[in-house]
Amino acid sequence: MAPNAAVQQQPLFTGLDWDYRDVMRVYDAIERIAHEELELDVYPNQIEVISSEQMLDAYASMGMPLFYRHWSFGKHFARDEMLYRKGYTGLAYEIVINSKPCISYIMEENTLTMQTLVLAHAAFGHNHFFKNNRLFREWTDAEGILDYLDFAKGYIAECEERYGVRAVEQVLDAAHALMSQGVHRYPKPQTRSLREERDREIERVRYEEQTYNDLWRTVPTDPDGELPGGADPVEQRMQRLGLPEENLLYFLEKRAPRLEHWQREVLRIVRHVAQYFYPQKQTKVMNEGCATAVHYYIMNRLHENGQLTDGAFLEFLHSHTSVVFQPEFDDPRYSGINPYALGFAILQDLRRMATDPTDEDRRWFPEVAGSGDWLGVWQHAWREYRDESFILQFLGPQVIRDFRLFRVHDDADEPELVVDAIHDDAGYRAVRRSLAQRHDVARLEPDIQVVDVDLAGDRTLVLEHRVSDGVTLDPGEATAVLRHLANLWGYDVKLYEVDPETERVINEFPQVSPVAPVA
Amino acid sequence: MVNIIDRRRNPKGKSLANRQRFLRRAKRQVLDAVNEASGRRKVTDVAGGEQITIPADGLHEPSFRKAAGRGVREHVVPGNKEYVVGDTIPRPDGQGGSGGREGSPDGEGEDEFTFAVSRDEFLDLFFEGLELPDLVKRQVKKAEQYTQQRAGYSVSGSPSNLNVERTMRNSLSRRIALRRPKGEDLQALDEEIDRLERAGTEPERLRELIELRRNKQERSRAIPYIDPVDIRYNRFDHVPQPVSQAVMFCLMDVSGSMTEDMKDLAKRFFMLLYLFLERRYRHVDIVFIRHTHVAQEVDEDTFFYSRETGGTLVSPALAMMRDIIEDRYPVSDWNIYGAQASDGDNTPADNPATTRLMADGILPLCQYFAYIEVGGGQAFHVPSDLWRAYDRLARSESPLAMRRVQTRGDIFPVFRELFTPAELKG
Numbered sequence: 001m002a003p004n005a006a007v008q009q010q011p012l013f014t015g016l017d018w019d020y021r022d023v024m025r026v027y028d029a030i031e032r033i034a035h036e037e038l039e040l041d042v043y044p045n046q047i048e049v050i051s052s053e054q055m056l057d058a059y060a061s062m063g064m065p066l067f068y069r070h071w072s073f074g075k076h077f078a079r080d081e082m083l084y085r086k087g088y089t090g091l092a093y094e095i096v097i098n099s100k101p102c103i104s105y106i107m108e109e110n111t112l113t114m115q116t117l118v119l120a121h122a123a124f125g126h127n128h129f130f131k132n133n134r135l136f137r138e139w140t141d142a143e144g145i146l147d148y149l150d151f152a153k154g155y156i157a158e159c160e161e162r163y164g165v166r167a168v169e170q171v172l173d174a175a176h177a178l179m180s181q182g183v184h185r186y187p188k189p190q191t192r193s194l195r196e197e198r199d200r201e202i203e204r205v206r207y208e209e210q211t212y213n214d215l216w217r218t219v220p221t222d223p224d225g226e227l228p229g230g231a232d233p234v235e236q237r238m239q240r241l242g243l244p245e246e247n248l249l250y251f252l253e254k255r256a257p258r259l260e261h262w263q264r265e266v267l268r269i270v271r272h273v274a275q276y277f278y279p280q281k282q283t284k285v286m287n288e289g290c291a292t293a294v295h296y297y298i299m300n301r302l303h304e305n306g307q308l309t310d311g312a313f314l315e316f317l318h319s320h321t322s323v324v325f326q327p328e329f330d331d332p333r334y335s336g337i338n339p340y341a342l343g344f345a346i347l348q349d350l351r352r353m354a355t356d357p358t359d360e361d362r363r364w365f366p367e368v369a370g371s372g373d374w375l376g377v378w379q380h381a382w383r384e385y386r387d388e389s390f391i392l393q394f395l396g397p398q399v400i401r402d403f404r405l406f407r408v409h410d411d412a413d414e415p416e417l418v419v420d421a422i423h424d425d426a427g428y429r430a431v432r433r434s435l436a437q438r439h440d441v442a443r444l445e446p447d448i449q450v451v452d453v454d455l456a457g458d459r460t461l462v463l464e465h466r467v468s469d470g471v472t473l474d475p476g477e478a479t480a481v482l483r484h485l486a487n488l489w490g491y492d493v494k495l496y497e498v499d500p501e502t503e504r505v506i507n508e509f510p511q512v513s514p515v516a517p518v519a
Numbered sequence: 520m521v522n523i524i525d526r527r528r529n530p531k532g533k534s535l536a537n538r539q540r541f542l543r544r545a546k547r548q549v550l551d552a553v554n555e556a557s558g559r560r561k562v563t564d565v566a567g568g569e570q571i572t573i574p575a576d577g578l579h580e581p582s583f584r585k586a587a588g589r590g591v592r593e594h595v596v597p598g599n600k601e602y603v604v605g606d607t608i609p610r611p612d613g614q615g616g617s618g619g620r621e622g623s624p625d626g627e628g629e630d631e632f633t634f635a636v637s638r639d640e641f642l643d644l645f646f647e648g649l650e651l652p653d654l655v656k657r658q659v660k661k662a663e664q665y666t667q668q669r670a671g672y673s674v675s676g677s678p679s680n681l682n683v684e685r686t687m688r689n690s691l692s693r694r695i696a697l698r699r700p701k702g703e704d705l706q707a708l709d710e711e712i713d714r715l716e717r718a719g720t721e722p723e724r725l726r727e728l729i730e731l732r733r734n735k736q737e738r739s740r741a742i743p744y745i746d747p748v749d750i751r752y753n754r755f756d757h758v759p760q761p762v763s764q765a766v767m768f769c770l771m772d773v774s775g776s777m778t779e780d781m782k783d784l785a786k787r788f789f790m791l792l793y794l795f796l797e798r799r800y801r802h803v804d805i806v807f808i809r810h811t812h813v814a815q816e817v818d819e820d821t822f823f824y825s826r827e828t829g830g831t832l833v834s835p836a837l838a839m840m841r842d843i844i845e846d847r848y849p850v851s852d853w854n855i856y857g858a859q860a861s862d863g864d865n866t867p868a869d870n871p872a873t874t875r876l877m878a879d880g881i882l883p884l885c886q887y888f889a890y891i892e893v894g895g896g897q898a899f900h901v902p903s904d905l906w907r908a909y910d911r912l913a914r915s916e917s918p919l920a921m922r923r924v925q926t927r928g929d930i931f932p933v934f935r936e937l938f939t940p941a942e943l944k945g
Binding site: 023024071101406448465471481 | 521523524526533536537540580582586588589592597598607610
């Protein structure tokens with residue numbers, strides 16, 4: 001694995017322009033390093049050359065090569081196009097899709113250096129992450145996604161033809177509003193088959209017979225007390241409806257009384273799409289960190305081998321630096337933590353610790369510091385972590401110092417913000433914990449669950465928002481979403497916000513009735 | 520192992536369908552925005568409008584999100600320079616870039632939504648659903664356009680018009696009538712001869728068959744599969760296309776009493792009218808007449824951009840319109856429309872003449888006559904001389920419509936009102 005610096009090779013290219021043979025040659029060189037030195041394990045690659053207009057098209061449909069039709073994508077397209085034409089934003093150099101084969105879009109305008117960077121970044125960095133990270137392995141089906149989207153597009157087009165564009169649009173609008181509440185966050189236990197159910201029952205009876213003790217019969221029981229889990233109607237109802245349920249789209253698809261079959265199928269499509277993208281939301285820092293670290297390593301190696309000219313390497317460094325640039329909080333360009341910068345910095349720091357540790361590193365990361373096996377640490381992190389756990393586990397004092405991170409306590413009831421931890425020994429852990437929490441999607445998104453349905457009465461659907469840190473819902477937005485929800489449910493919908501510590505109701509939204517029920 | 524695919528030749532505009540859905544949804548807002556844009560622009564580039572800003576509501580995509588400015592948050596931010604633990608920072612107002620800035624989780628926060636529509640989309644939206652009322656007189660003029668109409672078949676024509684079906688039908692019937700031997704019969708005969716030759720048992724029959732085959736082959740050669748007499752071509756006739764001819768008279772008062780503001784309003788109105796006619800009707804003549812105390816027929820450039828001025832007399836303009844109609848636009852052949860913009864001032868002595876001209880000379884000839892009175896923005900409208908005079912005419916069953924325009928914002932609604940077909944007005 002030790003690179004042999006003595007072997008100098010011919011540069012892969014010298015000019016800016018490129019054709020397929022150049023890209024192939026570059027790809028082969030990158031692949032060799034990726035496989036032999038970084039031991040990356042990737043899906044087969046498919047590289048597609050597109051123009052800037054097609055890139056804008058791809059932006060508009062969540063980066064997917066095909067997608068069902070909806071006005072909101074047209075809106076995003078209009079916005080992106082305007083920003084691009086006016087020069088406010090550039091376009092991404094690439095888009096990569098978690099599919100098998102892994103599709104990378106590269107722009108025709110890129111120079112060959114940029115294409116090299118893009119291939120290393122997307123076709124190997126992201127690709128490896130998609131194939132190996134636990135979240136993607138568990139929650140997404142890379143092989144099936146394109147076929148599924150093809151089905152979804154066709155199905156929704158067919159529905160539009162049969163039931164009218166307006167009707168479909170209404171369902172999609174409502175479903176999109178609930179999209180972030182349309183994912184399963186935890187794997188569901190498999191429902192038991194009838195046979196298993198019977199076996200368990202037999203087992204239970206046998207156990208009772210074996211442990212039968214006549215004495216229990218003599219223990220006096222509370223005359224009013226009922227057997228637990230027995231006749232309590234609320235409990236029974238909850239169990240029958242599978243409540244509480246946090247996946248609102250799933251609940252509506254299965255339980256909404258007035259939806260037609262095709263409407264359930266549309267909800268299902270939106271839910272599947274949301275679930276497909278859910279791991280990407282949770283691994284922004286890691287995914288980009290992985291891809292950036294991979295391209296950085298590969299480009300450096302190509303340069304060391306002499307396969308990349310000095311000029312090309314400088315061009316690469318220029319783009320790389322702007323990609324991992326982190327503006328400071330008082331900089332007008334600041335818009336939050338740059339996931340590329342943070343992910344890349346943590347990974348580079350791990351590599352430094354493994355090969356050249358300080359005493360501090362030995363204290364903080366005894367199992368990494370000085371082990372020499374930085375690649376093993378990287379591979380392990382890429383496989384097993386998501387942003388929140390990754391930061392919590394691997395963000396070291398060195399990176400906190402480099403970023404000069406500090407924590408600001410913001411209590412809306414206080415007139416001023418308080419700095420309560422900075423980059424010093426007393427503050428590292430607090431900063432790290434808070435930063436990890438800021439990357440925990442389950443914490444960032446409100447925790448909303450269906451808790452009850454008044455089946456015997458007017459079928460009102462009851463939702464509960466378990467408020468964390470006293471941050472309640474945006475009332476305007478919430479009312480608009482509830483309206484959509486009521487239209488899908490077909491009956492009234494009620495939402496209240498609860499403080500999970502005291503179980504006290506903080507806020508109750510007015511009951512919303514369906515105005516234009518979709519059914 | 521790796522595939523490289525060039526997608527650049529794939530169709531662009533994959534999101535066209537999404538864009539159309541978006542525009543349809545945004546139509547209400549876009550119309551308002553177009554209206555507003557048309558008021559804001561200079562007269563000269565009303566038509567070139569491409570940038571439209573519309574409010575985001577109605578196009579808003581709501582979702583459950585946490586409210587800003589509530590509860591307790593811990594922000595971690597980079598770039599500490601001077602803070603130590605316990606320092607306080609004044610709360611930044613709104614989106615101020617420092618300290619505890621809270622970006623919405625998905626990075627979306629929009630107030631207004633700007634997007635570009637093409638010139639064509641703009642004008643289409645602008646004039647959607649509008650039309651000239653009562654476009655009834657249809658007259659075929661000599662130098663009009665023709666359309667091609669199918670008119671049976673002919674025996675001559677260009678190869679591209681060959682009617683294969685008809686040709687093959689003729690060929691088939693001729694072959695049947697002349698008893699041209701079929702291919703499969705010949706083949707069967709061949710096989711039979713072949714068999715007999717090999718067997719060699721019936722030389723008599725073999726000779727007969729060979730003779731038969733020779734006859735048939737000759738016949739087959741003599742009767743062609745497709746003969747020139749079979750061939751038929753589609754025939755087309757040139758049919759004159761009846762068109763509705765219409766002429767629009769634009770009468771604008773440019774006298775001294777019209778302030779710059781009023782002239783601007785009037786010009787805007789005519790600009791809209793001009794664009795509308797240009798875009799919607801290919802066979803509409805437009806006659807521009809501007810008047811002070813004298814009337815002048817001018818070309819469109821002069822009409823819109825010249826700054827000449829003078830006293831006010833309305834009747835000469837109407838007289839000129841009547842004369843032009845008599846001269847060039849026979850009432851039997853032409854749909855005649857008029858649009859007049861004025862501040863309503865007229866020399867009092869001229870009012871009777873004006874009314875008479877309108878009632879006897881103009882209105883009976885017109886399908887529709889729109890009168891726009893531009894005002895300098897006074898809160899209360901005192902009926903002007905001309906308004907009062909026209910008002911009497913408008914009461915009876917006449918094609919006269921009257922509207923007031925006070926501000927730029929009024930122009931588009933008034934325009935739409937004037938040219939929305941009655942059945943859509945509801």
